Amino acid sequence: MLDLLRGSARVPVSPLRKLREASGLSQGECAKIAGISPSRLSLAEHGFVNLTARQETAVRSHIIKVSKERFGQVLTEADPAFEKAVELIGRNPRTQQLYETLQKQGCTPF
Structure with a gap:
């Protein structure tokens, strides 16, 4: 129509x-x-x-x-090294804080 x-x-x-x-x-x-x-x-x-x-x-x-x-989900599922890195970031509070700061500045893909 x-x-x-x-x-x-x-x-x-x-x-x-x-x-x-x-x-x-x-x-x-x-x-x-x-x-x-x-x-x-x-x-x-x-x-x-x-x-x-x-x-x-x-x-x-x-x-x-x-x-x-x-995109983030695909990365973590496709690359075991990336998944391990994300896990390590989450274990250390200082590393987690740095990662969150970088996220706020738009320096990470997700």
């Missing part, structure tokens, strides 16, 4: 949709976090409506957060 409304030309995929799909998240998950309906997110991804700056920022922030969490 939407193709009939827009004619025969294919609608380009929006950057937001590409980002969401690459992260493996559904429209429902992203919409819930942003506080909008999945229908509104779908319409925005297809160029029929514009999200507010706050809504788009909320969706993008959630996608980035989930992607970082998944």
Whole structure:
């Protein structure tokens, strides 16, 4: 039906949709976090409506957060040495404090 409304030309995929799909998240998950309906997110991804700056920022922030969490999980599962390093960091309070400081400064991947 939407193709009939827009004619025969294919609608380009929006950057937001590409980002969401690459992260493996559904429209429902992203919409819930942003506080909008999945229908509104779908319409925005297809160029029929514009999200507010706050809504788009909320969706993008959630996608980035989930992607970082998944990246961290993949690292720990794929590399036993990395998993051991994380375990050692957690044992020493001073090392843990240093790691948390680096995290706050954005120097760690997760």
